[in-house]
Amino acid sequence: MSTPRQGPGRPREDRIDHSVLAATRKLLARKGYGALTVDAVAAEAGVSKAAIYRRFGSKAEMAFRAAVHAAELPSPVDTGSLRGDLRALARVIKASMGNPLAVQSGPALIAELAKDPALAERFRESALGVEVDYVRGILEHAVARGELAEPPDPAHVHLLMAGPMFYSLFGFQQAVGDDLCERIAQTVADGLLAAR
Known part of the structure; x- marks a missing residue:
């Protein structure tokens, strides 16, 4: 959902990005987060450790990108209503958080955020920042439609x-089932629309 950082030097190759993330996903699924190492990812991806560290500041950043925030967000869907847009958002969040790799690795990655304030800040700025921008687009659509002042x-x-x-x-x-997604979207929409 976010673009890995670009370090100094020559431009990154997308092929390497994809290889590193695919190797990380494979090793996470096979061994779990605790056994994941940058050395193992480098060997599996056929790249150097330096290539990985040019893209990710740590093992945790690499794992977050591979397991939780692996896909780019689609453009916000304009369904014609805030309720519909929030339902679509709920499905996007569910897909991101609920994928098996995220569920398996999530607790260990959350622990990493608690131990490393700098990592938590980078996560907020990158992955969560992209998601917040996505929500901003939904809210701007609602304002343009006159649903929100x-x-x-x-x-x-x-x-x-x-x-x-x-x-x-x-x-x-x-x-997280579809029914929970629906109730969350409905509750949030009701609150936002009542506050206008």
């Missing part, structure tokens, strides 16, 4: 949408 804080709306799914997956260890 002005856009609320997109970071707050993102938290309201993603928080319950996150807690269900990683707190209760329960899968």
Whole structure:
């Protein structure tokens, strides 16, 4: 969902990015986060450790990108209503958080964020920043349609949408179903529309 950082020197090759992320996903699925090493990813991907560190500052950043935020977000869907747009957003969040690799690796990656404030900040700026921008687009559509007088804080709306799914997956260890996505989207839409 976010673009890995570009270090100094020659431009990165997309082929290497894809190889590193594919190798990371393969090793995470086979061995789990605890056994994942940059050395093993480099060997599996057929690249140098330096190539990996030019893209990712740490093993945790690499694993987040591969497991949780592996795909680019689509453009915000304009369904014609805030409720519909939030339903579509809920499905995007569910797909990102609920993929088997994210569910398997999530608790260990969350622990990494708690131990490393700099990593947590980079995660907020990159992956979460992209998601908040996605929400901003949804809210701007709602303003343009006249559903909202002005856009609320997109970071707050993102938290309201993603928080319950996150807690269900990683707190209760329960899968997020379509019914939960629907209820979350409906509740958030009701609150936003009532506040206008």
